Amino acid sequence: MKQILEPYDITREREMMLPLDYNRRSQLKHYDKTYKAEITNIIRLTEMEKLFQVRIIDDTERERFTFLPGQFVMVEVPGYGEIPISISSSFTHKGFIELCIRKVGLVTTVLHNAKRGCKVGIRGPFGTHFPMEQMRGNNILLIAGGLGLAPLRAPIFHVIENRSYYKDVYILYGTKESNLLLFTYQYEEWDRIADINLRVIAEQGSKDWKGEIGLITDLLDEVDVDPGETNAIVCGPPVMFKFVCQRLTDMGIPMHRMFVSLERRMHCGMGKCCRCNIGSTYTCVDGPVFDYWTVMNLQEAI
Amino acid sequence: MLFKTIAKSEFKRLVEDLLKEEEVIGPKKIGEREDGKAIHQFLPVQSYGELDLEYGRTEYSAKTYFLPYKETLSKYKFSNDNWQQEIEYRLKPRFMIGLHACDINALLRLDKVLARDSYPSPYYISRRRNTFIVGIDHPPLEDCFCRAVGADVVTQGFELYLTSLGDRYFVSINSDRGFNLLKKYAIHDVTDEDTQAYLEVRREHAAGQKPLNLHDIPNLLDIEFYSDVWRQWGQKCLNCGSCAMVCPTCYCYGVSERVSMGGDEGEKSRQLYSCNLKDFACVAGNHNFRPDPATRLKYRYYHQHRGFTETFESPLCVGCNRCGRVCLAGINPPAIFNDLQAEGGA
Numbered sequence: 001m002k003q004i005l006e007p008y009d010i011t012r013e014r015e016m017m018l019p020l021d022y023n024r025r026s027q028l029k030h031y032d033k034t035y036k037a038e039i040t041n042i043i044r045l046t047e048m049e050k051l052f053q054v055r056i057i058d059d060t061e062r063e064r065f066t067f068l069p070g071q072f073v074m075v076e077v078p079g080y081g082e083i084p085i086s087i088s089s090s091f092t093h094k095g096f097i098e099l100c101i102r103k104v105g106l107v108t109t110v111l112h113n114a115k116r117g118c119k120v121g122i123r124g125p126f127g128t129h130f131p132m133e134q135m136r137g138n139n140i141l142l143i144a145g146g147l148g149l150a151p152l153r154a155p156i157f158h159v160i161e162n163r164s165y166y167k168d169v170y171i172l173y174g175t176k177e178s179n180l181l182l183f184t185y186q187y188e189e190w191d192r193i194a195d196i197n198l199r200v201i202a203e204q205g206s207k208d209w210k211g212e213i214g215l216i217t218d219l220l221d222e223v224d225v226d227p228g229e230t231n232a233i234v235c236g237p238p239v240m241f242k243f244v245c246q247r248l249t250d251m252g253i254p255m256h257r258m259f260v261s262l263e264r265r266m267h268c269g270m271g272k273c274c275r276c277n278i279g280s281t282y283t284c285v286d287g288p289v290f291d292y293w294t295v296m297n298l299q300e301a302i
Numbered sequence: 303m304l305f306k307t308i309a310k311s312e313f314k315r316l317v318e319d320l321l322k323e324e325e326v327i328g329p330k331k332i333g334e335r336e337d338g339k340a341i342h343q344f345l346p347v348q349s350y351g352e353l354d355l356e357y358g359r360t361e362y363s364a365k366t367y368f369l370p371y372k373e374t375l376s377k378y379k380f381s382n383d384n385w386q387q388e389i390e391y392r393l394k395p396r397f398m399i400g401l402h403a404c405d406i407n408a409l410l411r412l413d414k415v416l417a418r419d420s421y422p423s424p425y426y427i428s429r430r431r432n433t434f435i436v437g438i439d440h441p442p443l444e445d446c447f448c449r450a451v452g453a454d455v456v457t458q459g460f461e462l463y464l465t466s467l468g469d470r471y472f473v474s475i476n477s478d479r480g481f482n483l484l485k486k487y488a489i490h491d492v493t494d495e496d497t498q499a500y501l502e503v504r505r506e507h508a509a510g511q512k513p514l515n516l517h518d519i520p521n522l523l524d525i526e527f528y529s530d531v532w533r534q535w536g537q538k539c540l541n542c543g544s545c546a547m548v549c550p551t552c553y554c555y556g557v558s559e560r561v562s563m564g565g566d567e568g569e570k571s572r573q574l575y576s577c578n579l580k581d582f583a584c585v586a587g588n589h590n591f592r593p594d595p596a597t598r599l600k601y602r603y604y605h606q607h608r609g610f611t612e613t614f615e616s617p618l619c620v621g622c623n624r625c626g627r628v629c630l631a632g633i634n635p636p637a638i639f640n641d642l643q644a645e646g647g648a
Contacts, residue, residue: 004323004483005395008431010424028424032375032389078378078385079561079568083586104586119384265585267557267572270421274554275575275582277601280609285420299527299604300591 031270034076034121035061035095042116045100045182049147050112051088052099056122062095065122068129069154070261070289074269075099076121077114081107084266086288087125088150090157097122100150100182126269128289130155130259132162135231138257139168141223143244145216145236146175149182151261151288152235160193168225171198174216178202178209216240220247227252234292235261245292255293262288262295303457304475306489307496313464313471316487317350317399325396327367329357344398355400355464358443363550363624364398364405368412368429371547371574375425375557378568385568391428399436404446404620406437406460407453408550414614415553434479437463439503442511447636448621450514454507465500472500514636515643520617522642523608527600531641536596538631543576545602545625545633551618552576552602577602603638 010016015028041053056062067073067087076082083105089098103112111120132155140159144152159169171190175181181200191198199219201212212218216236230253234244241260248258264276264283271285279299281287290298308316320326330345331354342357344364377388409430416426437460448454456463461480464471472492475481526532546552556575561568575582578598583591592598610618619635626634 004320005397005432005434005479007392007395008428010391010428010431016424028422028427031421031424034387036385036387076559076570078387078570079380079559081559082557082570102586108586117383121387263585264591265583267555271419272416272421272423272553273556273572273575274577274605275556277577277605277609279601280605280612299524300597 032123034074034123035065037095037097037120037122039114039116039118039120040096042114046180048104048180049100049102049182051183052101052111053089054097054099054120054122056095056097057119065095065097065125067091067097067125069132069158070129070151070259071125071127071154072151072269072288073097073099073122073124073126074266075101075107075111076123077107077110078121080110082121082123082267083107084126084269084284086151086154086261088153090161091154092161098153100147100153102147124269126284128287130233130289132158135257136165137229138166139170139225139230140166141170141172141225141230141232141248143170143172143216143232143234143236145173145240145244146180147182148234148236148240148261149173150235152233153183155233156190160190160196163193163195167229169196170223170225171196172201172216172219172223173199174201174203174214174219176203178205178211215243217243217247220244220251223251227254230257232258233260234258238262241292241295249292255296256291258292259289260292260295262290264288304481305492306473306475306484307467307470307492308473308484308487308489309470310466312488314350316483317353320397321347321349325394326353326399327396328353328355328399329360330354331357344400353399355438356440357400358440359402359446359622359624361624361628362548363408363622364401365408365412365550365552367396367398367433368409368426369416369553369555369574373425373572375570375572378570380561380566380568391424393428393432395432395434397434397436399438401435401437401460402440402622403437403456404448404453404622405550406435406456406463407448408620408622409435410456410459411551411610411614411616411618411620412553413459434483435460435462439463439465439507441507443623444512445626445634445636446511446621446623447514449508449511450516451617451619451621453620453622454511465503467496467499467503472496472503514621514639516639517643519639519642520608520611522645523604526642526645527604529642529645531638531645532596532600535633535638535641536594536599538633539578539595539599540631541578541580541595541598542630543579544628544630546576546578547574548624548628550620550622550624551606554582577605599633603635 035056037054037056040055043051072086075085085099088100266276267273269284271282276283329342331340333341342360379386416423461477463474555572559570606618
């Protein structure tokens with residue numbers, strides 16, 4: 001049968017022929033391609049959270065996979081679904097990434113039941129990142145509440161690995177209950193690094209909790225920095241942003257030097273599905289890292 | 303752009319030739335309303351007679367053929383402890399005849415997001431490139447407002463665009479494939495008389511539409527964010543999502559996956575969604591960022607008329623008022639704009 005209209009094969013477009021590359025937003029081929037990754041280790045953190053260490057299987061893909069602190073990936077369990085998870089490891093490890101996942105829904109439950117060696121799909125990395133370069137030569141306040149320590153670990157590792165770039169560094173972490181604290185085994189290591197001030201606080205302590213009791217904002221009382229030379233990264237639940245960022249504003253830190261990471265429902269990660277829209281801003285493309293001024297200007301952001 | 307004229311009988315011959323070889327989709331009458339008015343849908347047609355080019359409006363928009371309600375994104379084959387992902391973008395080409403200016407403009411606005419912005423969608427582009435579009439001018443309908451949102455004129459996004467001048471069509475030719483198809487048939491150069499007749503038709507169409515004042519709408523959407531207007535209209539909203547389904551530009555979707563009964567295959571598919579549905583912005587742990595109907599309704603307008611304007615300099619809405627007509631609760635854009643402007647003292 002003769003055809004009047006020639007079929008147009010999109011896979012013959014030049015962009016489709018190019019090899020996959022890091023974060024090429026214009027690359028058609030990148031659209032739905034998942035990197036196959038193996039779960040190499042599962043580390044139990046609390047009853048609800050586990051840390052998954054995954055490795056992109058293909059050597060070339062793993063080498064090409066680079067990200068920046070604050071970005072996220074879409075983790076897919078084929079047949080079950082796909083979820084956005086922030087990368088919780090240092091970007092120097094490239095395609096060996098760590099994902100801290102709380103058991104809350106279908107896909108996370110499947111992941112919590114998964115064993116070492118299981119193969120998941122990774123799409124990404126997506127989104128904006130914390131501008132670590134721009135913060136050089138300044139003090140840094142790394143503030144996390146609850147699960148917010150997961151995305152904050154990437155900038156923490158970056159700061160530790162490049163400690164000489166920054167002046168005073170504070171890591172402040174708080175949770176509702178002391179047994180919900182994440183990565184407890186790492187505090188000692190972080191604390192022993194000379195010149196990093198680590199403070200951990202819980203609103204309620206269990207019987208054997210020897211640490212401080214109180215709100216995350218209490219820790220800010222003892223932070224003594226020059227606000228003109230200070231950057232803050234704040235990760236946690238929306239209610240925490242409000243109070244912490246308000247406190248930081250009162251301390252005199254300019255809004256455009258406070259960075260927060262927002263959380264929304266996501267189905268694509270590429271600014272298409274609209275599920276993550278705040279007003280009209282895509283959290284997946286224009287975020288998840290926003291400066292506080294932008295957040296204040298977004299309707300219904302926090 | 304090239305302009306030619308073609309006799310309607312010759313155009314009929316052209317369509318009949320297409321029907322022999324290709325899939326042709328066009329406005330087809332599928333029933334009648336209680337008041338006797340015809341109901342049309344864009345559907346594959348088998349003969350020229352099924353094609354009703356004088357139609358007023360299709361209930362669903364042409365979007366259905368570019369963003370299907372359900373589309374497979376990729377397939378998975380499971381074996382032992384492993385899986386393989388398969389992605390297929392290839393499509394059979396097809397012809398769509400009889401799109402109105404609003405439907406073509408809707409595709410152009412979708413192009414901005416799905417084909418030109420970061421992460422262009424190969425699924426969408428493949429459908430776009432494999433569709434030959436023939437548009438047609440029509441007298442304005444009683445309730446649409448395409449002129450107010452700048453969607454009554456099309457300058458691109460189609461192959462051929464027809465304007466009826468009695469026994470012949472005035473044809474705007476916008477692509478080489480349009481020209482190649484047309485040159486096999488008896489076409490005529492445009493005379494001064496044709497141009498005059500064409501402009502007269504355009505003038506009549508423009509004069510026929512009720513004007514709608516959209517003054518300051520993007521601003522008002524921000525200033526009146528907490529206005530009572532939203533509560534009042536939100537109370538009526540049934541959260542059914544019909545507006546997004548018939549909308550020619552609503553593109554948001556949800557992705558879901560399933561495993562076959564045998565457990566050896568999986569499928570990832572995308573389904574169009576609506577921001578009016580309750581779980582649209584619900585995240586893990588059951589926190590809903592837009593828990594009440596009023597916020598969700600407001601968000602739909604905010605995105606269409608402010609968010610999209612901020613990014614792409616025109617509203618997403620093309621003024622077809624399909625959402626207004628389909629809404630069981632009688633929520634329609636002109637009424638909401640009117641209330642917003644009244645609230646803002648305009």
